[in-house]
Amino acid sequence: MSKSTSAKVTIIDYGAGNLLNVQRAFEHQGAQTEIATTPEQVEQAERLVFPGVGAFPEAMQQLKTQNLVEAIQIAAEQKPFLGICLGMQMMLEESEEFGTTEGLKLLPGKVRKLPETSVSGEVMTIPHMGWAQIRPNKTAWQSSLLASVPEANAFYFVHSYFAEVANEADQLAVFDFGGHAITAAVQQDNRMGCQFHPEKSGEMGLKLIEAFLKV
């Protein structure tokens, strides 16, 4: 049964991947959703969700083609903003996926390829696909998007690149990847992002979506 929040959520559509699963998960939690393809729609949004699956350079190019870059940058200054997977990565300054590409620069840091070996030298499987437990980094969860996430948890990841944030305070949570602590979630004021897919992470993922609707 859908929850009865009346939060309005605008999901940014720039042709990168399937938005429908994200949209369905937000609607399941009671949100009214709108799909935005223009800067005007982004300007008028109450809260923004920025999903994405695919390659960073094409996604940035598509944002430029749709004239969305500046509108997103301005909106992300005040409105609750949630980047998911590639969407979170694009919040950073630049990516090394297929050469260097500038990002949206909402958060200081770079997007880099996942480490190919574990700290003990074993070859890692990339893309990283599956469930992983996340844990707080230095930042406390209590006042964050993850406040309701217990210590025993797991979220669903699919990615080959990760966010190397410049300020540790922005790195809300990490997961273990062959002994490396990799960014699982970021937050700086109203700007939030998760590398995992809350829309595919069962009821715990839905809880996180619900938390975002209450921000």
Add this chain to the structure above:
Amino acid sequence: MIRLIPRLDIKSSHLIKGVKLEGLRKIGNPNEYARRYYEQGADELLYMDAVASLYGRNNLTEIIKETVKSVFIPITVGGGIRSVADAREILRSGADKVAINTAAVQRPDLINEMAKTFGEQCVVLSVEAIKQADGKWLAFTDNGREHTGLDVVEWVTQAVERGAGEILLTSVDHEGGRKGYDLDLVRAVTSAVNVPVIASGGMGEAMHGVDAVKAGADAIAMADILHYDRDTVGGIRQVCLDNGLEVRPPQAILEAAS
């Protein structure tokens, strides 16, 4: 983390179950079972159109669209997918990954095309293996009826080089037998490739899943043990935990709102 994956074989909108992929028996409405397994804490779901290759197309899009309204875990769909366009239709319905067998055997370039279009993480190679007298396995299609002449280990190795991101490895001999997975097959394939392997066929009790993981499987597919209520996903998860396997913690599986 090891994934526990209920496998739902579907024939004209009914959940079915057979033995050695044949003698199919109707069990019920796949959406009801999918939701039940989601509530039990399944890590992923697998939908296979059991008769699609007979008709040359997958008929599951309506079922997928219904399932994803209330099931928020990854879904892999296979059966009758012959082209990038077919795969796109399945993904647009809400599936996360697409499994291919017959079409990949007939035209291996399809694996490359799908990996390039959707990413390797989206492409699952489904292999139906039958053990031969010489101890090797040959790959079959059409529920183990059609011989391909391909050696399973050579075929999966080639498929991974072409961009398959995961292997769904079904032992036709063990399927429906409830005597455990073909562990030698799991060992042979997992030592040949560096992508996740889902062991399928033969789960009669939870310990069989533990054995498959110890043989190298990254995920276990299970069907009649769940469909006939002989165990639950939660029960199987607990046995995995008791045997030291890394699975999604039971406390992390919250009760779904009905």
